[in-house]
Amino acid sequence: MKILSGIKRYELYVWLAPAFLLLNLLGDIVEHRSDFPQRAVNETWLACYVIVMNYRLLEYTLPGMSLKRFFRSVLLILPYFFSYSLGLFLWRALGVTLHIYTVLDNTLTIDKRIGTLTGYSIGSIIFFSVVRHIYNHIKLKQSAQELLIASQQAELNYLRSQTNPHFLFNTLNNIYSLARDKxxxxxxxxxxxxxxxxxxxxxxxxxxxxxxxxxxxxxxxxxxxxxxxxxxxxxxxxxxxxxxxxxxxxxxxxxxxxxxxxxxxxxxxxxxxxxxxxxxxxxxxxxxxxxxxxxxxxxxxxxxxxxxxxxxxxxxxxxxxxxxxxxxxxxxxxxxxxxxxxxxx
Missing domain, CATH: 3.30.565.10 (Histidine kinase-like ATPase, C-terminal domain)
Structure with a gap:
Protein backbone atom coordinates (compact mmCIF):
# COMPACT_ATOMS: atom_id res chain seq x y z
CA MET A 1 0.00 0.00 0.00
CA LYS A 2 2.87 2.38 0.83
CA ILE A 3 4.56 1.59 -2.48
CA LEU A 4 1.35 2.29 -4.35
CA SER A 5 0.93 5.55 -2.46
CA GLY A 6 4.48 6.56 -3.37
CA ILE A 7 3.83 5.81 -7.04
CA LYS A 8 0.71 7.97 -6.98
CA ARG A 9 2.67 10.85 -5.42
CA TYR A 10 5.36 10.50 -8.06
CA GLU A 11 2.75 10.59 -10.84
CA LEU A 12 1.48 13.93 -9.52
CA TYR A 13 4.92 15.52 -9.86
CA VAL A 14 5.44 14.09 -13.34
CA TRP A 15 2.95 16.60 -14.72
CA LEU A 16 3.30 19.21 -11.95
CA ALA A 17 7.02 19.77 -12.64
CA PRO A 18 6.56 20.69 -16.34
CA ALA A 19 3.65 22.95 -15.37
CA PHE A 20 5.88 24.85 -12.92
CA LEU A 21 8.64 25.19 -15.50
CA LEU A 22 6.19 26.34 -18.18
CA LEU A 23 4.75 28.96 -15.84
CA ASN A 24 8.19 30.48 -15.31
CA LEU A 25 9.03 30.37 -19.00
CA LEU A 26 5.78 32.18 -19.85
CA GLY A 27 7.01 35.12 -17.80
CA ASP A 28 10.13 35.36 -19.93
CA ILE A 29 8.09 35.05 -23.12
CA VAL A 30 5.79 37.89 -22.07
CA GLU A 31 8.79 40.15 -21.44
CA HIS A 32 10.04 39.46 -25.00
CA ARG A 33 13.64 38.96 -23.86
CA SER A 34 16.23 38.37 -26.56
CA ASP A 35 18.16 35.98 -24.31
CA PHE A 36 15.18 33.63 -23.93
CA PRO A 37 17.05 30.42 -24.96
CA GLN A 38 19.66 30.93 -22.22
CA ARG A 39 16.96 31.82 -19.70
CA ALA A 40 14.99 28.68 -20.63
CA VAL A 41 18.04 26.52 -19.89
CA ASN A 42 18.66 28.39 -16.62
CA GLU A 43 15.02 27.98 -15.55
CA THR A 44 15.17 24.26 -16.33
CA TRP A 45 18.35 23.84 -14.27
CA LEU A 46 16.91 25.67 -11.25
CA ALA A 47 13.54 23.91 -11.58
CA CYS A 48 15.22 20.48 -11.37
CA TYR A 49 16.55 21.41 -7.93
CA VAL A 50 13.43 23.00 -6.41
CA ILE A 51 11.17 20.23 -7.76
CA VAL A 52 13.20 17.57 -5.96
CA MET A 53 13.31 19.65 -2.76
CA ASN A 54 9.57 20.33 -2.85
CA TYR A 55 8.88 16.66 -3.41
CA ARG A 56 10.94 15.75 -0.34
CA LEU A 57 9.44 18.55 1.76
CA LEU A 58 5.76 18.09 0.88
CA GLU A 59 5.58 14.31 0.56
CA TYR A 60 7.95 13.09 3.27
CA THR A 61 9.06 15.80 5.70
CA LEU A 62 5.84 17.72 6.41
CA PRO A 63 3.66 14.56 6.79
CA GLY A 64 6.11 13.34 9.45
CA MET A 65 5.87 16.53 11.54
CA SER A 66 3.55 16.94 14.53
CA LEU A 67 3.13 19.19 17.58
CA LYS A 68 3.69 16.22 19.86
CA ARG A 69 7.22 15.94 18.48
CA PHE A 70 7.93 19.65 18.24
CA PHE A 71 11.71 19.56 18.59
CA ARG A 72 12.00 16.66 16.16
CA SER A 73 9.84 18.57 13.68
CA VAL A 74 12.06 21.67 14.01
CA LEU A 75 15.13 19.56 13.34
CA LEU A 76 13.44 18.14 10.26
CA ILE A 77 12.55 21.54 8.81
CA LEU A 78 15.78 23.44 9.58
CA PRO A 79 17.84 21.89 6.73
CA TYR A 80 15.32 23.21 4.25
CA PHE A 81 16.09 26.83 5.18
CA PHE A 82 19.63 26.12 3.99
CA SER A 83 18.49 24.06 0.99
CA TYR A 84 16.12 26.71 -0.38
CA SER A 85 18.63 29.56 -0.05
CA LEU A 86 22.34 28.77 0.01
CA GLY A 87 21.73 25.26 -1.33
CA LEU A 88 20.02 26.63 -4.44
CA PHE A 89 22.87 29.15 -4.87
CA LEU A 90 25.41 26.31 -4.77
CA TRP A 91 23.29 24.36 -7.29
CA ARG A 92 23.40 27.43 -9.56
CA ALA A 93 27.17 27.64 -9.14
CA LEU A 94 27.47 23.97 -10.10
CA GLY A 95 25.51 24.71 -13.27
CA VAL A 96 27.87 27.58 -14.10
CA THR A 97 30.88 25.30 -13.56
CA LEU A 98 29.42 22.64 -15.85
CA HIS A 99 28.59 25.34 -18.46
CA ILE A 100 24.90 24.54 -18.19
CA TYR A 101 23.80 27.68 -16.39
CA THR A 102 24.56 30.98 -18.14
CA VAL A 103 25.21 34.10 -16.02
CA LEU A 104 23.12 36.87 -17.56
CA ASP A 105 23.72 39.63 -15.00
CA ASN A 106 27.16 40.07 -13.43
CA THR A 107 26.17 43.19 -11.47
CA LEU A 108 24.31 41.35 -8.69
CA THR A 109 26.13 40.74 -5.42
CA ILE A 110 26.13 37.31 -3.80
CA ASP A 111 23.69 38.49 -1.09
CA LYS A 112 21.21 39.82 -3.64
CA ARG A 113 21.58 36.73 -5.79
CA ILE A 114 20.90 34.44 -2.81
CA GLY A 115 17.92 36.62 -1.90
CA THR A 116 16.55 36.35 -5.45
CA LEU A 117 17.00 32.57 -5.45
CA THR A 118 15.33 32.31 -2.03
CA GLY A 119 12.32 34.23 -3.36
CA TYR A 120 12.27 31.85 -6.32
CA SER A 121 12.24 28.90 -3.89
CA ILE A 122 9.42 30.37 -1.79
CA GLY A 123 7.36 30.90 -4.96
CA SER A 124 7.90 27.28 -5.94
CA ILE A 125 6.81 26.09 -2.48
CA ILE A 126 3.59 28.11 -2.71
CA PHE A 127 2.88 26.82 -6.22
CA PHE A 128 3.48 23.16 -5.38
CA SER A 129 1.63 23.37 -2.06
CA VAL A 130 -1.50 24.99 -3.53
CA VAL A 131 -1.72 22.65 -6.52
CA ARG A 132 -1.00 19.62 -4.35
CA HIS A 133 -3.73 20.65 -1.90
CA ILE A 134 -6.25 21.06 -4.72
CA TYR A 135 -5.21 17.73 -6.22
CA ASN A 136 -5.55 15.90 -2.90
CA HIS A 137 -8.92 17.53 -2.26
CA ILE A 138 -10.22 16.36 -5.65
CA LYS A 139 -8.86 12.86 -5.09
CA LEU A 140 -10.43 12.75 -1.62
CA LYS A 141 -13.82 13.73 -3.03
CA GLN A 142 -13.49 11.10 -5.75
CA SER A 143 -12.59 8.43 -3.19
CA ALA A 144 -15.52 9.47 -1.01
CA GLN A 145 -17.84 9.34 -4.01
CA GLU A 146 -16.56 5.89 -5.00
CA LEU A 147 -17.01 4.69 -1.42
CA LEU A 148 -20.55 6.08 -1.36
CA ILE A 149 -21.40 4.37 -4.65
CA ALA A 150 -19.97 1.07 -3.41
CA SER A 151 -21.91 1.41 -0.17
CA GLN A 152 -25.15 2.19 -1.99
CA GLN A 153 -24.64 -0.72 -4.37
CA ALA A 154 -24.06 -3.05 -1.43
CA GLU A 155 -27.25 -1.79 0.21
CA LEU A 156 -29.18 -2.16 -3.04
CA ASN A 157 -27.96 -5.75 -3.41
CA TYR A 158 -29.00 -6.41 0.17
CA LEU A 159 -32.48 -4.99 -0.45
CA ARG A 160 -32.85 -7.12 -3.56
CA SER A 161 -31.71 -10.17 -1.63
CA GLN A 162 -34.51 -9.44 0.83
CA THR A 163 -37.08 -8.95 -1.91
CA ASN A 164 -36.39 -12.25 -3.65
CA PRO A 165 -36.85 -14.58 -0.64
CA HIS A 166 -39.85 -12.54 0.50
CA PHE A 167 -41.44 -12.86 -2.93
CA LEU A 168 -40.51 -16.56 -3.15
CA PHE A 169 -41.87 -17.31 0.32
CA ASN A 170 -45.28 -15.90 -0.53
CA THR A 171 -45.38 -17.82 -3.81
CA LEU A 172 -44.49 -21.08 -2.07
CA ASN A 173 -47.29 -20.45 0.40
CA ASN A 174 -49.71 -20.27 -2.51
CA ILE A 175 -48.47 -23.58 -3.91
CA TYR A 176 -48.60 -25.15 -0.47
CA SER A 177 -52.28 -24.22 -0.20
CA LEU A 178 -52.97 -25.92 -3.54
CA ALA A 179 -50.97 -29.02 -2.61
CA ARG A 180 -52.69 -29.29 0.75
CA ASP A 181 -56.06 -29.22 -0.98
CA LYS A 182 -54.72 -31.79 -3.49
Whole structure:
Protein backbone atom coordinates (compact mmCIF):
# COMPACT_ATOMS: atom_id res chain seq x y z
CA MET A 1 0.00 0.00 0.00
CA LYS A 2 2.87 2.38 0.83
CA ILE A 3 4.56 1.59 -2.48
CA LEU A 4 1.35 2.29 -4.35
CA SER A 5 0.93 5.55 -2.46
CA GLY A 6 4.48 6.56 -3.37
CA ILE A 7 3.83 5.81 -7.04
CA LYS A 8 0.71 7.97 -6.98
CA ARG A 9 2.67 10.85 -5.42
CA TYR A 10 5.36 10.50 -8.06
CA GLU A 11 2.75 10.59 -10.84
CA LEU A 12 1.48 13.93 -9.52
CA TYR A 13 4.92 15.52 -9.86
CA VAL A 14 5.44 14.09 -13.34
CA TRP A 15 2.95 16.60 -14.72
CA LEU A 16 3.30 19.21 -11.95
CA ALA A 17 7.02 19.77 -12.64
CA PRO A 18 6.56 20.69 -16.34
CA ALA A 19 3.65 22.95 -15.37
CA PHE A 20 5.88 24.85 -12.92
CA LEU A 21 8.64 25.19 -15.50
CA LEU A 22 6.19 26.34 -18.18
CA LEU A 23 4.75 28.96 -15.84
CA ASN A 24 8.19 30.48 -15.31
CA LEU A 25 9.03 30.37 -19.00
CA LEU A 26 5.78 32.18 -19.85
CA GLY A 27 7.01 35.12 -17.80
CA ASP A 28 10.13 35.36 -19.93
CA ILE A 29 8.09 35.05 -23.12
CA VAL A 30 5.79 37.89 -22.07
CA GLU A 31 8.79 40.15 -21.44
CA HIS A 32 10.04 39.46 -25.00
CA ARG A 33 13.64 38.96 -23.86
CA SER A 34 16.23 38.37 -26.56
CA ASP A 35 18.16 35.98 -24.31
CA PHE A 36 15.18 33.63 -23.93
CA PRO A 37 17.05 30.42 -24.96
CA GLN A 38 19.66 30.93 -22.22
CA ARG A 39 16.96 31.82 -19.70
CA ALA A 40 14.99 28.68 -20.63
CA VAL A 41 18.04 26.52 -19.89
CA ASN A 42 18.66 28.39 -16.62
CA GLU A 43 15.02 27.98 -15.55
CA THR A 44 15.17 24.26 -16.33
CA TRP A 45 18.35 23.84 -14.27
CA LEU A 46 16.91 25.67 -11.25
CA ALA A 47 13.54 23.91 -11.58
CA CYS A 48 15.22 20.48 -11.37
CA TYR A 49 16.55 21.41 -7.93
CA VAL A 50 13.43 23.00 -6.41
CA ILE A 51 11.17 20.23 -7.76
CA VAL A 52 13.20 17.57 -5.96
CA MET A 53 13.31 19.65 -2.76
CA ASN A 54 9.57 20.33 -2.85
CA TYR A 55 8.88 16.66 -3.41
CA ARG A 56 10.94 15.75 -0.34
CA LEU A 57 9.44 18.55 1.76
CA LEU A 58 5.76 18.09 0.88
CA GLU A 59 5.58 14.31 0.56
CA TYR A 60 7.95 13.09 3.27
CA THR A 61 9.06 15.80 5.70
CA LEU A 62 5.84 17.72 6.41
CA PRO A 63 3.66 14.56 6.79
CA GLY A 64 6.11 13.34 9.45
CA MET A 65 5.87 16.53 11.54
CA SER A 66 3.55 16.94 14.53
CA LEU A 67 3.13 19.19 17.58
CA LYS A 68 3.69 16.22 19.86
CA ARG A 69 7.22 15.94 18.48
CA PHE A 70 7.93 19.65 18.24
CA PHE A 71 11.71 19.56 18.59
CA ARG A 72 12.00 16.66 16.16
CA SER A 73 9.84 18.57 13.68
CA VAL A 74 12.06 21.67 14.01
CA LEU A 75 15.13 19.56 13.34
CA LEU A 76 13.44 18.14 10.26
CA ILE A 77 12.55 21.54 8.81
CA LEU A 78 15.78 23.44 9.58
CA PRO A 79 17.84 21.89 6.73
CA TYR A 80 15.32 23.21 4.25
CA PHE A 81 16.09 26.83 5.18
CA PHE A 82 19.63 26.12 3.99
CA SER A 83 18.49 24.06 0.99
CA TYR A 84 16.12 26.71 -0.38
CA SER A 85 18.63 29.56 -0.05
CA LEU A 86 22.34 28.77 0.01
CA GLY A 87 21.73 25.26 -1.33
CA LEU A 88 20.02 26.63 -4.44
CA PHE A 89 22.87 29.15 -4.87
CA LEU A 90 25.41 26.31 -4.77
CA TRP A 91 23.29 24.36 -7.29
CA ARG A 92 23.40 27.43 -9.56
CA ALA A 93 27.17 27.64 -9.14
CA LEU A 94 27.47 23.97 -10.10
CA GLY A 95 25.51 24.71 -13.27
CA VAL A 96 27.87 27.58 -14.10
CA THR A 97 30.88 25.30 -13.56
CA LEU A 98 29.42 22.64 -15.85
CA HIS A 99 28.59 25.34 -18.46
CA ILE A 100 24.90 24.54 -18.19
CA TYR A 101 23.80 27.68 -16.39
CA THR A 102 24.56 30.98 -18.14
CA VAL A 103 25.21 34.10 -16.02
CA LEU A 104 23.12 36.87 -17.56
CA ASP A 105 23.72 39.63 -15.00
CA ASN A 106 27.16 40.07 -13.43
CA THR A 107 26.17 43.19 -11.47
CA LEU A 108 24.31 41.35 -8.69
CA THR A 109 26.13 40.74 -5.42
CA ILE A 110 26.13 37.31 -3.80
CA ASP A 111 23.69 38.49 -1.09
CA LYS A 112 21.21 39.82 -3.64
CA ARG A 113 21.58 36.73 -5.79
CA ILE A 114 20.90 34.44 -2.81
CA GLY A 115 17.92 36.62 -1.90
CA THR A 116 16.55 36.35 -5.45
CA LEU A 117 17.00 32.57 -5.45
CA THR A 118 15.33 32.31 -2.03
CA GLY A 119 12.32 34.23 -3.36
CA TYR A 120 12.27 31.85 -6.32
CA SER A 121 12.24 28.90 -3.89
CA ILE A 122 9.42 30.37 -1.79
CA GLY A 123 7.36 30.90 -4.96
CA SER A 124 7.90 27.28 -5.94
CA ILE A 125 6.81 26.09 -2.48
CA ILE A 126 3.59 28.11 -2.71
CA PHE A 127 2.88 26.82 -6.22
CA PHE A 128 3.48 23.16 -5.38
CA SER A 129 1.63 23.37 -2.06
CA VAL A 130 -1.50 24.99 -3.53
CA VAL A 131 -1.72 22.65 -6.52
CA ARG A 132 -1.00 19.62 -4.35
CA HIS A 133 -3.73 20.65 -1.90
CA ILE A 134 -6.25 21.06 -4.72
CA TYR A 135 -5.21 17.73 -6.22
CA ASN A 136 -5.55 15.90 -2.90
CA HIS A 137 -8.92 17.53 -2.26
CA ILE A 138 -10.22 16.36 -5.65
CA LYS A 139 -8.86 12.86 -5.09
CA LEU A 140 -10.43 12.75 -1.62
CA LYS A 141 -13.82 13.73 -3.03
CA GLN A 142 -13.49 11.10 -5.75
CA SER A 143 -12.59 8.43 -3.19
CA ALA A 144 -15.52 9.47 -1.01
CA GLN A 145 -17.84 9.34 -4.01
CA GLU A 146 -16.56 5.89 -5.00
CA LEU A 147 -17.01 4.69 -1.42
CA LEU A 148 -20.55 6.08 -1.36
CA ILE A 149 -21.40 4.37 -4.65
CA ALA A 150 -19.97 1.07 -3.41
CA SER A 151 -21.91 1.41 -0.17
CA GLN A 152 -25.15 2.19 -1.99
CA GLN A 153 -24.64 -0.72 -4.37
CA ALA A 154 -24.06 -3.05 -1.43
CA GLU A 155 -27.25 -1.79 0.21
CA LEU A 156 -29.18 -2.16 -3.04
CA ASN A 157 -27.96 -5.75 -3.41
CA TYR A 158 -29.00 -6.41 0.17
CA LEU A 159 -32.48 -4.99 -0.45
CA ARG A 160 -32.85 -7.12 -3.56
CA SER A 161 -31.71 -10.17 -1.63
CA GLN A 162 -34.51 -9.44 0.83
CA THR A 163 -37.08 -8.95 -1.91
CA ASN A 164 -36.39 -12.25 -3.65
CA PRO A 165 -36.85 -14.58 -0.64
CA HIS A 166 -39.85 -12.54 0.50
CA PHE A 167 -41.44 -12.86 -2.93
CA LEU A 168 -40.51 -16.56 -3.15
CA PHE A 169 -41.87 -17.31 0.32
CA ASN A 170 -45.28 -15.90 -0.53
CA THR A 171 -45.38 -17.82 -3.81
CA LEU A 172 -44.49 -21.08 -2.07
CA ASN A 173 -47.29 -20.45 0.40
CA ASN A 174 -49.71 -20.27 -2.51
CA ILE A 175 -48.47 -23.58 -3.91
CA TYR A 176 -48.60 -25.15 -0.47
CA SER A 177 -52.28 -24.22 -0.20
CA LEU A 178 -52.97 -25.92 -3.54
CA ALA A 179 -50.97 -29.02 -2.61
CA ARG A 180 -52.69 -29.29 0.75
CA ASP A 181 -56.06 -29.22 -0.98
CA LYS A 182 -54.72 -31.79 -3.49
CA UNK A 183 -55.66 -29.45 -6.29
CA UNK A 184 -55.08 -30.46 -9.90
CA UNK A 185 -53.71 -26.96 -10.38
CA UNK A 186 -50.61 -27.65 -8.28
CA UNK A 187 -48.47 -28.91 -11.23
CA UNK A 188 -49.32 -25.81 -13.28
CA UNK A 189 -48.41 -23.57 -10.35
CA UNK A 190 -45.05 -25.33 -9.96
CA UNK A 191 -44.37 -24.80 -13.67
CA UNK A 192 -45.08 -21.09 -13.37
CA UNK A 193 -42.93 -20.90 -10.25
CA UNK A 194 -40.03 -22.49 -12.14
CA UNK A 195 -40.26 -19.69 -14.73
CA UNK A 196 -40.10 -17.11 -11.98
CA UNK A 197 -37.16 -18.86 -10.32
CA UNK A 198 -35.31 -19.05 -13.64
CA UNK A 199 -35.76 -15.32 -14.05
CA UNK A 200 -34.64 -14.59 -10.50
CA UNK A 201 -31.52 -16.75 -10.86
CA UNK A 202 -30.32 -15.61 -14.28
CA UNK A 203 -31.75 -12.15 -14.91
CA UNK A 204 -31.96 -10.23 -11.64
CA UNK A 205 -28.18 -10.14 -11.12
CA UNK A 206 -27.92 -7.56 -13.91
CA UNK A 207 -28.48 -3.88 -13.24
CA UNK A 208 -31.29 -3.69 -15.82
CA UNK A 209 -33.86 -5.89 -17.48
CA UNK A 210 -36.22 -5.23 -20.38
CA UNK A 211 -39.60 -4.06 -19.16
CA UNK A 212 -41.28 -6.80 -21.23
CA UNK A 213 -39.53 -9.37 -19.02
CA UNK A 214 -40.94 -7.67 -15.94
CA UNK A 215 -44.39 -7.86 -17.50
CA UNK A 216 -44.00 -11.62 -18.06
CA UNK A 217 -43.02 -12.14 -14.43
CA UNK A 218 -45.99 -10.09 -13.27
CA UNK A 219 -48.26 -12.14 -15.56
CA UNK A 220 -46.89 -15.40 -14.15
CA UNK A 221 -47.29 -14.18 -10.60
CA UNK A 222 -50.88 -13.08 -11.28
CA UNK A 223 -51.70 -16.49 -12.75
CA UNK A 224 -50.19 -18.17 -9.70
CA UNK A 225 -52.36 -16.08 -7.44
CA UNK A 226 -55.47 -16.67 -9.51
CA UNK A 227 -55.05 -20.41 -9.02
CA UNK A 228 -55.94 -19.93 -5.37
CA UNK A 229 -59.25 -18.24 -6.07
CA UNK A 230 -62.41 -19.11 -7.89
CA UNK A 231 -63.93 -17.10 -10.70
CA UNK A 232 -65.01 -14.39 -8.26
CA UNK A 233 -61.50 -12.86 -8.44
CA UNK A 234 -61.26 -10.13 -11.05
CA UNK A 235 -57.78 -9.13 -12.26
CA UNK A 236 -57.15 -6.54 -14.94
CA UNK A 237 -53.58 -5.87 -16.06
CA UNK A 238 -53.17 -3.42 -18.94
CA UNK A 239 -50.05 -1.69 -20.21
CA UNK A 240 -49.20 1.04 -22.68
CA UNK A 241 -45.53 1.05 -23.61
CA UNK A 242 -43.65 3.10 -26.16
CA UNK A 243 -40.74 0.65 -26.06
CA UNK A 244 -41.04 -2.89 -24.69
CA UNK A 245 -37.24 -3.09 -24.52
CA UNK A 246 -37.11 -0.14 -22.12
CA UNK A 247 -34.57 -0.91 -19.38
CA UNK A 248 -35.73 -1.18 -15.78
CA UNK A 249 -34.11 -2.52 -12.60
CA UNK A 250 -35.29 -6.14 -12.23
CA UNK A 251 -38.19 -6.97 -9.88
CA UNK A 252 -38.80 -3.31 -9.14
CA UNK A 253 -42.55 -3.45 -9.83
CA UNK A 254 -43.43 -6.85 -8.39
CA UNK A 255 -43.61 -5.73 -4.70
CA UNK A 256 -46.67 -3.58 -5.44
CA UNK A 257 -48.42 -6.47 -7.17
CA UNK A 258 -47.47 -8.84 -4.38
CA UNK A 259 -48.72 -6.37 -1.81
CA UNK A 260 -52.08 -6.11 -3.61
CA UNK A 261 -52.70 -9.85 -3.29
CA UNK A 262 -51.20 -10.56 0.12
CA UNK A 263 -52.53 -7.55 2.02
CA UNK A 264 -55.59 -6.80 -0.12
CA UNK A 265 -57.28 -9.57 -2.06
CA UNK A 266 -56.57 -12.23 0.56
CA UNK A 267 -58.48 -10.14 3.11
CA UNK A 268 -61.40 -9.36 0.81
CA UNK A 269 -64.50 -11.45 1.45
CA UNK A 270 -66.71 -10.16 -1.31
CA UNK A 271 -65.76 -9.67 -4.96
CA UNK A 272 -61.95 -9.42 -4.67
CA UNK A 273 -60.30 -7.46 -7.44
CA UNK A 274 -56.94 -6.12 -8.61
CA UNK A 275 -56.54 -3.48 -11.31
CA UNK A 276 -53.04 -2.83 -12.62
CA UNK A 277 -52.01 -0.18 -15.12
CA UNK A 278 -48.48 0.25 -16.48
CA UNK A 279 -47.41 2.91 -18.95
CA UNK A 280 -44.14 4.42 -20.14
CA UNK A 281 -44.37 7.65 -22.11
CA UNK A 282 -41.61 10.19 -22.72
CA UNK A 283 -39.34 8.25 -20.37
CA UNK A 284 -41.82 8.55 -17.51
CA UNK A 285 -43.07 5.32 -15.96
CA UNK A 286 -46.49 5.20 -14.32
CA UNK A 287 -47.52 2.09 -12.40
CA UNK A 288 -50.87 2.03 -10.62
CA UNK A 289 -52.05 -0.94 -8.57
CA UNK A 290 -55.52 -0.81 -7.07
CA UNK A 291 -56.86 -3.71 -5.02
CA UNK A 292 -59.91 -4.44 -2.94
CA UNK A 293 -59.58 -4.64 0.84
CA UNK A 294 -61.66 -5.98 3.67
CA UNK A 295 -61.89 -2.68 5.55
CA UNK A 296 -63.29 0.79 5.09
CA UNK A 297 -60.88 3.72 4.74
CA UNK A 298 -61.07 4.64 8.41
CA UNK A 299 -60.08 1.16 9.53
CA UNK A 300 -57.04 0.70 7.27
CA UNK A 301 -53.68 0.79 9.02
CA UNK A 302 -51.15 3.04 7.30
CA UNK A 303 -48.16 1.10 8.59
CA UNK A 304 -46.18 -0.16 5.62
CA UNK A 305 -45.02 -3.75 5.32
CA UNK A 306 -41.46 -4.78 4.53
CA UNK A 307 -42.18 -4.99 0.78
CA UNK A 308 -43.23 -1.34 0.43
CA UNK A 309 -40.56 0.05 2.76
CA UNK A 310 -37.95 -1.99 0.90
CA UNK A 311 -39.23 -0.63 -2.42
CA UNK A 312 -39.05 2.97 -1.17
CA UNK A 313 -35.41 2.52 -0.20
CA UNK A 314 -34.54 0.95 -3.56
CA UNK A 315 -36.15 3.87 -5.36
CA UNK A 316 -34.16 6.33 -3.25
CA UNK A 317 -30.94 4.57 -4.25
CA UNK A 318 -31.83 4.22 -7.93
CA UNK A 319 -33.57 7.46 -8.92
CA UNK A 320 -33.57 11.15 -8.04
CA UNK A 321 -37.02 11.90 -9.47
CA UNK A 322 -39.80 9.54 -8.41
CA UNK A 323 -42.90 9.29 -6.23
CA UNK A 324 -44.61 6.38 -4.51
CA UNK A 325 -48.01 7.22 -3.07
CA UNK A 326 -50.30 4.85 -1.20
CA UNK A 327 -53.91 5.82 -0.70
CA UNK A 328 -56.44 3.76 1.25
CA UNK A 329 -60.09 4.18 0.26
CA UNK A 330 -63.41 2.58 1.09
CA UNK A 331 -62.63 -1.13 0.72
CA UNK A 332 -59.86 -0.28 -1.74
CA UNK A 333 -56.15 0.44 -1.60
CA UNK A 334 -54.25 2.22 -4.37
CA UNK A 335 -50.48 2.41 -4.85
CA UNK A 336 -49.17 4.82 -7.50
CA UNK A 337 -45.57 4.71 -8.61
CA UNK A 338 -44.18 7.38 -10.93
CA UNK A 339 -40.55 7.42 -12.08
CA UNK A 340 -38.60 9.68 -14.36
CA UNK A 341 -36.39 7.00 -15.93
CA UNK A 342 -33.84 9.62 -17.01
CA UNK A 343 -33.16 10.40 -13.35
CA UNK A 344 -31.36 7.10 -12.76
CA UNK A 345 -28.38 7.63 -10.47
Missing amino acids: SDLAPESILRLSKILRYMLYETSAAYAAIEQEIKIIDDYIELEKLRYDESLHVNFNHDLEDRKQALPPLLLIPLVENAFKHGVSETRDRPSVNIHLSVKNRVLLFIVENSTGDAAGNVSLKENIGLSNLRRQLALLYTSYSLDTRPGDFTFTATLKINLDSHV
